[in-house]
Amino acid sequence: MQSRRQRLAEALDQAGAQAFLAHHRPNQLYFLDHPDPSTVISRGNCHAILFSAEQTVAFPGIWISNACRDLLTNCEVIPCELGDPSPAEQLEAYLKKAGLKKLLSDQLAPQIPGTQVVVEDVGSTLRRRKDERDLALMREAARISDLGMSTAFKAVRPGLTTLEVVAEGTAAMLRAGAEYAVMNPAVGIGTYYLDSGEDPRRVIREGDMLFIDMAAYVHGYLGDMTRAAIVGEGTPQQRELLATVHQAYRTGSQAMVPGAEGRKIYQSVVDCYAAKGWAKYFVHHLSHGLGLGGDRPAINRESGDVLEAGDALSCEPGIYVPGVGGARVENMIYVSEKGPEELTKCPIVPQMGF
Numbered sequence: 001m002q003s004r005r006q007r008l009a010e011a012l013d014q015a016g017a018q019a020f021l022a023h024h025r026p027n028q029l030y031f032l033d034h035p036d037p038s039t040v041i042s043r044g045n046c047h048a049i050l051f052s053a054e055q056t057v058a059f060p061g062i063w064i065s066n067a068c069r070d071l072l073t074n075c076e077v078i079p080c081e082l083g084d085p086s087p088a089e090q091l092e093a094y095l096k097k098a099g100l101k102k103l104l105s106d107q108l109a110p111q112i113p114g115t116q117v118v119v120e121d122v123g124s125t126l127r128r129r130k131d132e133r134d135l136a137l138m139r140e141a142a143r144i145s146d147l148g149m150s151t152a153f154k155a156v157r158p159g160l161t162t163l164e165v166v167a168e169g170t171a172a173m174l175r176a177g178a179e180y181a182v183m184n185p186a187v188g189i190g191t192y193y194l195d196s197g198e199d200p201r202r203v204i205r206e207g208d209m210l211f212i213d214m215a216a217y218v219h220g221y222l223g224d225m226t227r228a229a230i231v232g233e234g235t236p237q238q239r240e241l242l243a244t245v246h247q248a249y250r251t252g253s254q255a256m257v258p259g260a261e262g263r264k265i266y267q268s269v270v271d272c273y274a275a276k277g278w279a280k281y282f283v284h285h286l287s288h289g290l291g292l293g294g295d296r297p298a299i300n301r302e303s304g305d306v307l308e309a310g311d312a313l314s315c316e317p318g319i320y321v322p323g324v325g326g327a328r329v330e331n332m333i334y335v336s337e338k339g340p341e342e343l344t345k346c347p348i349v350p351q352m353g354f
Helices: 004-015 025-031 065-071 087-098 122-128 132-154 162-176 188-193 236-254 262-274
Strands: 019-022 048-052 056-059 102-105 116-119 180-187 209-218 221-230 312-315 319-321 325-327 331-336 339-342
Touching: 004 019, 004 025, 004 048, 004 102, 004 122, 019 025, 019 122, 025 048, 025 122, 048 087, 056 087, 132 162, 132 180, 132 209, 132 221, 132 312, 132 331, 162 180, 162 209, 180 188, 188 209, 188 319, 188 325, 209 236, 209 325, 221 236, 221 331, 236 262, 236 312, 236 319, 236 325, 236 331, 236 339
Parallel strands: 019 102, 102 116
Antiparallel strands: 019 048, 048 056, 180 209, 209 221, 312 331, 319 325, 331 339
16 A cells, blocks of 8 residues: 555645645554654644645644654754744735645635635545555554443442543553543443443442443554443343344344445444334444544444445444443454454443452
């Protein structure tokens, strides 16, 4: 596969443009020539970076100006100190002098006399097909996600709160190298309500349904997964619900092959729940893209995406049935030429600590 900058140059040439203006952090991380740009462009954005075939120019703003100046050795950095014009003003002044005929930008940019500025996120398009570096870093994000989820569920026992449980899993991910990690639990009646109505200080009881959703960022790449379980034996209705979610997950994930239509994959999961009379309780998307952020494809009710080799996306068919419980299983999936590969490998039935 061509390098990222070679593919960008080719895309610019096809569009008749001379440069790409990246305001969004995922595009900045993707194209910067640096071994780990997430250590420089941290959770906050650099205001903008201009990428062309010949050069890279960063407009960081005052907050990360020093870091960009010292650490981005393969690009020009426009310094920004107290009393200097804002990075937006610096960018506009630079573009007026650059004399570009056409510029692509991932968001609204200054309108420059003599320069055609087109809002076209070519970075997002190029990021969709994962290269070897993407895949290696997604595997590392998945490994750390597995560690966090396994650690959290091994801490589960009646009498603890979910906060105590997820504190263990979150700490494990941070110790393993995640720059950011969060776990969102739901237990008992809170599982009926998807992402609200839950008190994380509630004590876990025998017979509760429990699920834990998590997200972690590793070198800028998202690690994402969810697991669900019953604390103890549970009721027949709870066991049926959990088994149906597992079936829906297998149906959806196994259909994630090159050429598959997102809308049809989504409907196959709806059909799993419809057979139980639960279709109306499947209320959210099935998939979102993975990688550096905002990546395609997405699979939901309105999805028009067709899967391609090199895609990476979640599979998370959650169901939330009043009076019974809620459960969600989520894995990170890579769509290879041979079919779907689960990047997250924590057992779908997680081991608990009692």
